[in-house]
Amino acid sequence: MTAVAAHAGGGLADHIHPEPQGFIRKYVFSIDHKIIGIQYMITAFLFMILGGMLAELIRVQLMKASGGLMTPETYNEVYSVHGSTMVWLVIIPLLTGGFGNLIFPVQIGARDVAFPWLNMLSFWLFPPAGLMLYASFLMGAPTAGWTEYPPMSLNAYGAHDGTSMWAAAIFLIGVSSTMTGINFLVTILKMRAPGMTFTRMPLFVWGQFVTAPLLMIATTALGAALAALFVQRQFGVAFFDPTRGGSPLLWQHMFWFYSHPAVYIMILPAFGMISEILPTFSRKPIFGYKMIAFSSCAIAILGFMVWAHHMFTSGLAPALQLPFMVLTMLIAIPTGVKIFSWVTTLWGGVIHMTTAMLFAIGFLATFTLGGITGVFLAAVPFDLHAHGTYFIVAHLHYVLVGGSLMGILAGLFYWYPKMSGRLMNEKLGKWAFWLFFIGFNGTFLPMHWLGMWGQPRRVAVYDPQFQAWNQVASWFSFVMTAALILVLFNALWSMRNGKRSGPNPWNARTLEWQIPSPMPYYNFKHVPSVFAAPYDFAEPLPYRGLEEELT
Amino acid sequence: MAVASVTHGAYAGVMSEEPDQLYVETRELRIQGFLLFMVSDLVLFSSFIFAYLYLRNSGQGWPAGGPKLDIALAAVNSIVLFGSGATMHFALENWKHRNFTKFANWIVMTIILGAGFLSGQVLEYIHIGARWSSGIFGASFYTLTGMHGLHVFAGIIYLTVLLLQAAQGKYTFTKYTGLTLGTLYWHFVDVIWVVLFSIFYLL
Amino acid sequence: MPENRDPVVHLDRQFWIVTAVLGVLALISIFWWVWAPITSIMPEAVDKAQQIDALFRFLAASGTALFIFICGYILYFSLAFRRHAGTPENAVGIQIHDNNKLEFWWTLAPTVFVVIMAIFSLRIWYGIEVAPSNTLVVEAIGHQWYYTFRYPNVNGEVKEMHLPLGQAVTLHVTSSDVIHSFWIPAMRLKADMVPGLINTFEFTPTRQGRYEIICTEFCGLNHGLMHSGTTVNPAYVYIDPPARYASWYARTEREQIHASNAIEAASTSELKLNGGEPRDGAKLFAAKCSACHAAGPFDQKIVGPGLRGVLDDPAHPNLVDGDKATPENVAKILQNGFKGSMGQMPNQAANGLSNKDIVNLVAYLKTLK
Ligand code: HEA
Ligand code: HEA
Ligand code: CUA
Ligand SMILES: [Cu+2]
Secondary structure: OHHHHHOOOOOOHHHHOOOOOOHHHHHHOOOOHHHHHHHHHHHHHHHHHHHHHHHHHHHHHOOOOOOOOOOHHHHHHHHHHHHHHHHHHHHHHHHHHHHHHHHHHHHOOOOOOOOHHHHHHHHHHHHHHHHHHHHHHHHOOOOOOOOOOOOOOOHHHOOOOHHHHHHHHHHHHHHHHHHHHHHHHHHHHHOOOOOOOHHHOOHHHHHHHHHHHHHHHHHHHHHHHHHHHHHHHHHOOOOOOHHHOOOHHHHHHHHHHHHHHHHHHOOHHHHHHHHHHHHHHHOOOOOOHHHHHHHHHHHHHHHOOOHHHHOOOOOOOHHHHHHHHHHHHHOHHHHHHHHHHHHHHHOOOOEOOOHHHHHHHHHHHHHHHHHHHHHHHHOHHHHHHHOOEHHHHHHHHHHHHHHHHHHHHHHHHHHHHHHHOEOOOHHHHHHHHHHHHHHHHHHHHHHHHHHHHOOEOOOOOOOHHHHHHHHHHHHHHHHHHHHHHHHHHHHHHHHHHOOEOOOOOOOOOOHHHHOOOOOOOOOOOOOOEEOOOOOOOOOOOOEEOOOOOOO | OHHHHHHHHHHHOOHHHOOHHHHHHHHHHHHHHHHHHHHHHHHHHHHHHHHHHHHHHOOOOOOOOOOOOOHHHHHHHHHHHHHHHHHHHHHHHHHHOOOHHHHHHHHHHHHHHHHHHHHHHHHHHHHHOOOOOOHHHHHHHHHHHHHHHHHHHHHHHHHHHHHHHHHOOOOOOOOOHHHHHHHHHHHHHHHHHHHHHHHHHHO | OOOOOOOOOOOOHHHHHHHHHHHHHHHHHHHHHHHOOHHHHOOOOEHHHHHHHHHHHHHHHHHHHHHHHHHHHHHHHHHHOEOOOOOOOOOOOOOOOOOHHHHHHHHHHHHHHHHHHHHHHHHHHHHHHOOOOOOEEEEEEEEOOEEEEEOOOOOOOEOOEEEEOOOOEEEEEEEOOOOEEEEEHHHOEEEEEOEOOOEEEEEOEOOOEEEEOEOOOOOOOOHHHOOOOOOOOOOEEEEEOHHHHHHHHHHHHHHHHHHOOOOOOOOOOOOOOOOOOHHHHHHHHHHHHOOOEOOOOOOOEOOOOOOOOOOOOOOOOEOOOOOEOOHHHHHHHHHHOEEOOOOEEOOHHHHOOOHHHHHHHHHHHHHOO
């Protein structure tokens, strides 16, 4: 490999930046990928508290069929900002900017990402964008959901001024994502340690590697859509206004061309995390490494060709519905290959039931359910019934909360030592898992039949016949909240009081575990060379040149 | 643009002093990063091109009989822009042949042609007389050509900066990645124009 | 470099017992879904609902069976292969990397399943899309926040939807403001109502009764009230026996004529419509009509409806006054004006049109296709 040869002389970061001194350069405007990763995580978890509070407001409102907590106007703002927050300010930043930054450069044996400055800039676009989104409450937050379909998002029909602010905020996030995507892609292509071939890369790196192009390409398309919406709203440029020749469906195409790949941005890195955690705690090589890596690529590519499955009811030409339906169903095949490989990885293992492992196993179950309902939705006749109902809300939370968020929590427990040098409390962690798992299923399972029976989504009041099940959902959502508060408490408490972890508490085999916890500034004293895949638990470690790392 | 200037700028300062080994590596990263930036820029244009074609074919409100575009003016303008592509090519070739003066002359020529193209665009805007907010024609035409114009404008500044940097000795005759990238960018903007010209004036 | 040869793997009896148990559970779930009393919770009101329910049963049955297997194995493996108290700290699991045969089969199996599912869905989809002939054409229009309907020969828009049992219906849906959606759960059918666009579906009512219509596309403040449960504009479709439908229709037709308080005829003279000059009509249109009418589709409303295809739009076979879209009837509107749900269309005098102008305008409108 040419890239490897180019690196024979040592890592790139050797020469460039001496370790900065002083609080600001070290922790605020840091260009160190690990600090930036942690900054991403802290910011995103803060936004998750906000987004989660909004979610609980939703659930409290829906305890009664006649609502009562908020006016419909406020309710609409609440779920729109809830959805936008969770997608753009929580899950995507955590999975890419957060865990991505923190872990994958170390896993490929690099000392930093390709463009550390760009990385810093990416991060620093994120908090202002988040604040802008919340500032939109001051001028009337957006009300038309995270999808903001025109004409509802145009002021003539009752949208608030904050909708433009929303567009600007998400645009900034988009610019940040695009830069992250470029940065990660170059890093993985060019900065792997000697011997780190594509078939020896840890699967989390594969996850980031297939996500990066999605970030780069899909997000730019979203930027175009948002810019068009912004100028439509502010300067009357008639892209989407049907009374002036514009087309509301154009927005839907532009939005979903991004947002379908975006759902894979929100799941592929989580797939990567699961693929690290399962072998580590089963003490077994991951089953079917190549198929897992290859299926991620297949998902990413197919992901660009299915966006119109969100528009089956909106008046898409029938001749287009069919290919979109079939292509969407095809995604079940590579995803299934992954699920089967993971389940088989458990077989014959010596399974350490740590909290991280519990979350990873929980992920397998709940994501599968969410994926299967996704395939139902891909069948056009089924979607004609289910579109726009709580069935969709159920599907999206099963894949996003039961998938992405579970993955994130698993990753948090797994990699926490690499940030802090300490372990999170396992006992509290297991409590949190079971509360979360029960609360989660209790909240979102009933939404499947609520939707099928006729409860539309995005309503502040609903038919009283659905009240009982909504109350069930709400009560269980409080359980889920309790679980998340426990996790948050655990993370804060363990920062000081957790058991010291040492470099490799889990006996894991990827490179980040071969250096001290927390990880030192340059990651490696000597850039290691790699001579085999990372998951052979019965073999000696496949790295050379790490002798001095722990001294 | 932000991405471009940062990927570019981040290392520009240290470039010339670095040992050769590092230079090779950094150059590879920068070229790759820059290419990816252009891919995403291309996606941006493609999105709006898609929007334009979609709106135009959805058959509502496209000016009957076509808008009054001045195809002659646009053709002349295109030639000016392509000319600037050629002059930029000569500039880089001369740098490779270690001729700073000729390089500087050609790059100034490029900048002048670029500015000429922009003036032509202003004339065309005046001639058309429609506004950004006049219907879907205004929306797609001004957005796309406006975005392209901004790219040309940014390119002019970019080239000026490169020229100044070159004059200050930031680039040597063996290490001039920045110049290559600048040239690449300028050609990219040219190519975008070919597409825009065909879909607006020839379609 | 160490060789990682995979050990030979045997599945023990326990595994096959678990598999058998899961198989039984899966079968039970399949039987349950096949006979599940869906219709006692949600009646099937039209022919196509049965087909969609068949697909639903198929998906739910296979999805549940699949889920039982995956979850069952997860649970079984996690319990059976748990690390026990006595296991040495450095114990490792069975070091297998892959198994090409197994992977081949578990790629093929979902592929086959996806193909079956796609074919099944396609057939049902095709059944939904084919248009029955000789249909009753009804239009549904979404507004913030109620529905209105147009019937052939009925003047203006009515607020209730009635359909005759057993008569094939073609429903066109559109919107007058933002995107709404038209969902009748009992029909299992839904289409978005998009301004400037007409979506269509076809079905034949098969069960008498009153069914709820629900808006599932966010449409503003009262989106949540756009269904039957509201006191202001309860949204229902009534499927009536043909006789009852006929009498409802006759009554509505009569009432709507009175309701329309058309402006007094400004001119009763019959026009001869041939020989109009479209080019003059186009100029007149630009000068006198374009303030209120776009030359776009019906739903592209300014004050009045868009006029492209007034005379040639299968989705709008009738004019706003309920008359057939013929040149004569258009001319009548231009002469007399019309006041309907959208507002007031001025009459000939108010628009300052000569008879010749009307002839030219009609000729021009004919060219708008
Ligand atoms: C991306 C991920 C994501 C996540 C994690 C969640 C998490 C949750 N979501 Fe949400 N949701 C969406 C994405 C997500 N959601 C999207 C995209 C929509 C569509 C929006 C639209 O229609 O436009 C939506 C819509 C949506 C609806 C439908 C609204 C409607 O259509 O009317 C509902 C209703 O119950 C809901 C509920 C919840 C709940 C109870 C949680 C819970 O899991 C949240 C639990 C988390 C916390 C509570 C935070 C942690 C708490 C602390 C650390 C302590 C502090 C908190 C308190 C004291 C309360 N969500
Ligand atoms: C992480 C996010 C995520 C993920 C991974 C997915 C995954 C999938 N989604 Fe989902 N989806 C969303 C997030 C996500 N989705 C969101 C947020 C929305 C709502 C947006 C909104 O309107 O607000 C949505 C909406 C949505 C719709 C539109 C519904 C509508 O509005 O009418 C559709 C329709 O096709 C769909 C399909 C799918 C499919 C087929 C998959 C597949 O990728 C799933 C593949 C996985 C499996 C199938 C399970 C494992 C496989 C096996 C065990 C193998 C064997 C199985 C079979 C052969 C069936 N999704
Ligand atoms: Cu109409 Cu929602
Ligand atoms: Cu999708």
